[in-house]
Amino acid sequence: MSDLDDFKATYFDECSELLLELEEQFAAIEEGDRSSDRLNAVFRAIHSIKGGGGAFGFQGLVGFAHAYETLLDHVRDGRVELSEPVAALCIRANDIVADFVAAAKDGTELEAGYGAEEKHQFDALTSGDPDAAGEPMEEFDIDFVPVMVTIAGAEDDNDVVAEEPLSLAVLDDAFEAPPLAPEAGHWIIRFTPHSELYARANDPLLLLRELGTLGDIKVRAVLDEIPALADFEPFGVYCSWEITLSSDTVTEAAIAEVFEFVEGNCDLSITHGEAPVAEEALDAEIEAMPSFAELMAVEDEPVAAVAEAAPTAELLSFADLAESLKPALKAAPPLMPPPLKQAVPAEEFEGENDRRSGAEDRRNGVQSIRVDLDKIDRVVNMVGELVITQSMLTQQMDETLRARYQELVRGLEVLAQTTRGLQDSVMAIRAQPVKTVFSRMPRLVRELATKTGKKIRLETIGENTEIDKTIIEQLSDPLTHMIRNSADHGIESPEKRLAAGKNESGAIRLSAEQAGGNILIAVEDDGGGINRERVLQVARDRGVVGPEQALSDEQIDQLIFAPGFSTASEVSDISGRGVGMDVVLSNIKKIGGSVHVKSWTGKGTRMTLRLPLTLAVLDVMLVKVAGSPYVIPLSSIVETIQCARANFSRMPTGGQVLQVRGEYVQVVDLASRFEMTTEVERDNRFVVLCEAEGGVKVAVIVDDIIGQQQVVIKSLEENFQSIEGIAGGTILGDGNVALIVDVQGLKSATAAHKSAA
Amino acid sequence: MRVLTVDDSRTILAMLHHTLSNAGFEVLQAEDGQKGLDVLKNESVDVVITDINMPVMDGIEFIKNVRASGMHNSLPILILTTETSQDKRDQGRAAGGTGWIVKPFDPEKLISVIHRVVH
Numbered sequence: 001m002s003d004l005d006d007f008k009a010t011y012f013d014e015c016s017e018l019l020l021e022l023e024e025q026f027a028a029i030e031e032g033d034r035s036s037d038r039l040n041a042v043f044r045a046i047h048s049i050k051g052g053g054g055a056f057g058f059q060g061l062v063g064f065a066h067a068y069e070t071l072l073d074h075v076r077d078g079r080v081e082l083s084e085p086v087a088a089l090c091i092r093a094n095d096i097v098a099d100f101v102a103a104a105k106d107g108t109e110l111e112a113g114y115g116a117e118e119k120h121q122f123d124a125l126t127s128g129d130p131d132a133a134g135e136p137m138e139e140f141d142i143d144f145v146p147v148m149v150t151i152a153g154a155e156d157d158n159d160v161v162a163e164e165p166l167s168l169a170v171l172d173d174a175f176e177a178p179p180l181a182p183e184a185g186h187w188i189i190r191f192t193p194h195s196e197l198y199a200r201a202n203d204p205l206l207l208l209r210e211l212g213t214l215g216d217i218k219v220r221a222v223l224d225e226i227p228a229l230a231d232f233e234p235f236g237v238y239c240s241w242e243i244t245l246s247s248d249t250v251t252e253a254a255i256a257e258v259f260e261f262v263e264g265n266c267d268l269s270i271t272h273g274e275a276p277v278a279e280e281a282l283d284a285e286i287e288a289m290p291s292f293a294e295l296m297a298v299e300d301e302p303v304a305a306v307a308e309a310a311p312t313a314e315l316l317s318f319a320d321l322a323e324s325l326k327p328a329l330k331a332a333p334p335l336m337p338p339p340l341k342q343a344v345p346a347e348e349f350e351g352e353n354d355r356r357s358g359a360e361d362r363r364n365g366v367q368s369i370r371v372d373l374d375k376i377d378r379v380v381n382m383v384g385e386l387v388i389t390q391s392m393l394t395q396q397m398d399e400t401l402r403a404r405y406q407e408l409v410r411g412l413e414v415l416a417q418t419t420r421g422l423q424d425s426v427m428a429i430r431a432q433p434v435k436t437v438f439s440r441m442p443r444l445v446r447e448l449a450t451k452t453g454k455k456i457r458l459e460t461i462g463e464n465t466e467i468d469k470t471i472i473e474q475l476s477d478p479l480t481h482m483i484r485n486s487a488d489h490g491i492e493s494p495e496k497r498l499a500a501g502k503n504e505s506g507a508i509r510l511s512a513e514q515a516g517g518n519i520l521i522a523v524e525d526d527g528g529g530i531n532r533e534r535v536l537q538v539a540r541d542r543g544v545v546g547p548e549q550a551l552s553d554e555q556i557d558q559l560i561f562a563p564g565f566s567t568a569s570e571v572s573d574i575s576g577r578g579v580g581m582d583v584v585l586s587n588i589k590k591i592g593g594s595v596h597v598k599s600w601t602g603k604g605t606r607m608t609l610r611l612p613l614t615l616a617v618l619d620v621m622l623v624k625v626a627g628s629p630y631v632i633p634l635s636s637i638v639e640t641i642q643c644a645r646a647n648f649s650r651m652p653t654g655g656q657v658l659q660v661r662g663e664y665v666q667v668v669d670l671a672s673r674f675e676m677t678t679e680v681e682r683d684n685r686f687v688v689l690c691e692a693e694g695g696v697k698v699a700v701i702v703d704d705i706i707g708q709q710q711v712v713i714k715s716l717e718e719n720f721q722s723i724e725g726i727a728g729g730t731i732l733g734d735g736n737v738a739l740i741v742d743v744q745g746l747k748s749a750t751a752a753h754k755s756a757a
Numbered sequence: 758m759r760v761l762t763v764d765d766s767r768t769i770l771a772m773l774h775h776t777l778s779n780a781g782f783e784v785l786q787a788e789d790g791q792k793g794l795d796v797l798k799n800e801s802v803d804v805v806i807t808d809i810n811m812p813v814m815d816g817i818e819f820i821k822n823v824r825a826s827g828m829h830n831s832l833p834i835l836i837l838t839t840e841t842s843q844d845k846r847d848q849g850r851a852a853g854g855t856g857w858i859v860k861p862f863d864p865e866k867l868i869s870v871i872h873r874v875v876h
Contacts, residue, residue, distance in 0.1 A: 003775055006771070010768050013767070014767045043810070044765065048810075051768075051860050055860070201834065202855055203874070210873055260856075264850075
């Protein structure tokens, strides 16, 4: 419905403009300006109001406007004089039109017979006979047959979009003639185009194609008129056609309608019941005809040039028509026979109503369906499970089994391949090119360049690389931050760049590529690189780094992702608010990715996002706590340490901390956290050092580390209920359920515990 | 396929645009004949749909000019008009119009008429 409402809104807007224009024009007319421009403008305004009103079926409005328009037509061509009373009538008519428009807009009804008096006067004026007036009012309403029509293409919207009030005046016979009783059998159509037909861009081929939609047709080109080459006129018309149409349902009117547009520009005869054209005779004729190529081979250049210059403008010969046939052949192969024979349109082609629309063909070319994302996700999940089961099966095949069941091994290999293929295909459904995000960046860079007064160009590479739709949606913010950072902190001012011997305009390169099971997205600039001294200084000042702590260059570079960290000498409104890069890190971690930064002093900085191809399958480390399996997302794990070698310290509050390279990290024992008891001795247990959102580390103590694997995430809320510290569940290859540890939740839950205690 | 629509009514232009773009056409617009000619100078289109009653340059003049340019002899031009009277239509055809569409148009018929005159 909204489309129609939009059109109506446009229409009413237009009407108010047109009514305003009517007022202006009549103001000038009243002052004595009776120029044809004024009268034409008035006529057009009423005409437009009527035309649009017709589209929406505003019958009262259309009826009145039509009568008024007729008067105006008479006035502008002088049949009716624009006397004072007539001008006064027109001004009153304008008001009535305005009332009709307002009523249509508000959906209210005007009193019956509103404007009838004025309409009567119009009719009297235009018919030149006051007594003849009176009937037309009825006539309108009878002629006005609204037809419900839906707008083509709006398949998902079956609302009635437009009504088709049929024309008010006499309809064209060919279009609307009452259907005659269909006559079975053959119709013989003889069709000889005149040169005007071609001058109006009508094309016999299209008419033949249209005829083909009515039934089986056989077409014979009548080539008797083609003169000897010496007498051949390039723009002459020599060809005519004889078509036999076989159909049980077609009427003469339907055939005539095909030729509606060329009426008067051709000789046409339609007769019923004659015998079809003999095909053998046709074939013989085809053989006898020289091809256009043969004709052209002995032709001198001027004629060839003319033929080339105006291949379809005017008919040269049957062979020229062949040229015009080619595109149609490509567009609708089933309609036409293969080449060469196409040169002689004495060929049979079948009409297929449903094949003739080019738009339809295009739709058939690239078909698509809309599917709920949920449904795809279900498939993605199941395929994920399949992948895991398959890899579990493969792992179970030890050497002995391999040797004994070779067929099974081969079968498993095929299964592995098929599963991978299936996984790729399913992922491809969810995948979208990163272009959707990349395309927003040029504008951002332009804005940043303007704001900072720097010269920056953006290069994008690999924008067709595809990633999961959900990941793409999460990419926009991090990328924006990264590019802002590059523009603000990375790229130097033009003066500085010139002084450093660089091109005065800096470059930011945005690239995407697939590397194994990951997508790498890099933002690279050719700016000054990270100022490590200052970064370290700020980090020490803010206590992010201990005073004694020595850091490698790489560790310093990573500091820019620390929460609340900003090195901009003054806070800029672009990226120096101290938030930004830590947001990048946490956003990217949320979608299971990681961020890496590499910087070259004076040469530039490269920040790389490593993203998983999909969110449905998670890379995890499988651990054991009190005999139960748990999984920890690999993306949050920094390192693992044997408890025996770990440096624990007891806090005065009773809590424990772990000292890792001069950093104190909160310890969470999963067993006690989840209220379980473990038999495993302390020294045989492991510390999994994890990094939560914002770079805060947590040391998670588990009984054992089993290994890495991929799992499919199952929501806990959907199947049970939300639990703090648990992000979800998964089913392992052996059928056991493992819970996914939520490092972030673990950390905050523990913190809450503490503050409550 | 590209269609140039020439009409001084925004409503009609909007409806044409909706119908045609839904059917897969690329739609160019002009508000009068002169602007239509300007578009044709720079753009190539497969079919033109034009109104008759327009300010600046009406549809008949527009068609005459298109044909007279010699550049668009085989460009189908459909006359879109509420004028059902034979004389307007004949004037349009005499000027070089290929066919016509009666306003208010039935969207399906509009598309089918276009397919009658375009490859």
